[in-house]
Amino acid sequence: MTQHSFVRFIFTTCTFLCSIAVTATESNTETQYLQGKEKSVVCMTCHGVDGISTIDTYPNLQGQKQAYFVAALKAYKLRQRNDGLAILMHAQADVLSEQDMLDIAYYFNRVKSKSTNDNN
Ligand code: HEC
Numbered sequence: 001m002t003q004h005s006f007v008r009f010i011f012t013t014c015t016f017l018c019s020i021a022v023t024a025t026e027s028n029t030e031t032q033y034l035q036g037k038e039k040s041v042v043c044m045t046c047h048g049v050d051g052i053s054t055i056d057t058y059p060n061l062q063g064q065k066q067a068y069f070v071a072a073l074k075a076y077k078l079r080q081r082n083d084g085l086a087i088l089m090h091a092q093a094d095v096l097s098e099q100d101m102l103d104i105a106y107y108f109n110r111v112k113s114k115s116t117n118d119n120n
Contacts, residue, residue, distance in 0.1 A: 032107075033107055036105070036107025039100050043061070047060070047061045048060070050113045050114065051063070051111050061108040062111055062113070065109065066102070066105040066106060069105035070098075073093045073096060074093070076090055076092070076093035077090075077093040077094060077096070
C-alpha cells in the first residue's frame, strides 16, 4: 500500500465510522423522545400533551431545561419540595427511575405545540 492510498484508506474509514456514529446518535435521540412521550402519558393529564397546561395553577413544562426538570422531580421524590401543590407531584415522582426522568425531561424539552395560530 502506497502512502497515498493508505491516507485515503484512513480517510474513508473515518468518514464511514463518523457517519455510523451520527446515524446512531440521531436514532437514539428519536428513541428517547418517543420513550419520553410514552412515559409522559399520565403527566399530560395535568401538564398538557405538549407541556402547556390548561389549568392556571399547573406549570407549563414545554421547553423546560432537562437538568432543571430532573432536579425538580428528584426534589419531589425526596420531599424537598413540599409547598403548595407539591403534594400532587410526590406520588408522580415516586414511581420514576432516573432513566424515566431523563426520558420525560427530554420529551418536554423538545416538544412543540401543533397549533400555529397562537403566539406560543
Ligand atoms: C395531578 C396533576 C399532575 C400530574 C398528574 C403531574 N403533575 Fe407535575 N406538577 C403539578 C403541579 C400542580 C405542579 C406544581 C407543584 C408545586 O407547586 O411545586 C407540578 C410541577 C411539576 C414540575 C416542576 C415544574 C417547575 O417549573 O418547577 C415538574 C418537572 C413536573 N411537574 C413534572 C411532571 C411529570 C414528569 C409528571 C408525570 C410523571 C407530572 N408532573 C404529573 C401537577 C401534576
